[in-house]
Amino acid sequence: MADLSTDLCGLHLRNPILSASGTFGHGLEMAQLVPSEALGGWVSKTVTLTPRPGNSMPRTQETEAGFLNSIGLENRGLEAYIQHTLPQAHGTYALVITNIGGHTEEEFATAAARLDEYPEVQAIEVNLSCPNVDGGRLPYSTDPATAERVMAGVRAATSKPIFAKLSANVTRIEDIAVAAEAGGADGLTVINTLLGMGVDWRRGAPHLGTVVGGYSGTGIKPVALRCAWQVSQAVSIPVVGCGGISDAEDVLQFLAVGCTAVQVGTSSFSNPARLASLAQELSECLDAEGVATSAEVTGRLAQSLRGEAKKP
């Protein structure tokens, strides 16, 4: 069987497949459907310092090729996460990555400092798509300077590996990636949802209560793959691919463009047990091609374009 073990910023993953933030329950709801051994690690839903009620209904809508959502960072707050979710997640998953959000640079740093006290948290993922209250509510992910400052604040607050989660809703995602790396990110997660919307033209009603929300799932895969490729070319830190991944072929495409690991989100909504068999499928796919390790697929596209690819 192909070896799927992966080193991600010094973290040992049994396979390169992680759950994506906000798509795998708030806690352990999915553990009954997906054995924890099937995952390389678990990523929490975004946790904020104080509880947040989330956005107005409706918050989700299926589309032809994916999913629209406007959940709006609903969560019970950092202390409830530390008290209730973290001990359970730690007891269940081999690797726990806590995704944090904030509305000021200080909120991100404060959350990171608090989580730094808990060895149960192996890494922190920083959701840069949160609106910046001090910056006209533009997301941190849209401006290199603010993205760098957020990451620098988080870097100063913790010695754990930190990942910046980037958005594709920008002109040049590479610029944000380079800034996050300069701020001290150990790795990058690429990408969060794309801006999208749906409308019922008969009633003149939006499909989401917030009108505009986040688009995810199969339809965004080419965009996510493009972003993962561009970012991988621009930085020297590991990239975790995310966006529209639903099968082993998708995972391998993200590795080929330069990703070290991947996250799977929306595909768990159409098939909640999707992640139970994905690692096994990945092994079988690599075995069928005579590839011994998933790690050697990482960066294959760039090698091939440079003329360094191994002959099949």
Ligand SMILES: Cc1cc2nc3c(=O)[nH]c(=O)nc-3n(C[C@H](O)[C@H](O)[C@H](O)COP(=O)(O)O)c2cc1C
């Ligand atoms: C219902 C829903 C909730 C999400 N919540 C979060 C969240 O709390 N924090 C975050 O960083 N990303 C969140 N995301 C984005 C996903 O983690 C992922 O980046 C995005 O959906 C693209 O991957 P996918 O196409 O595999 O779903 C959410 C996505 C969905 C569909």
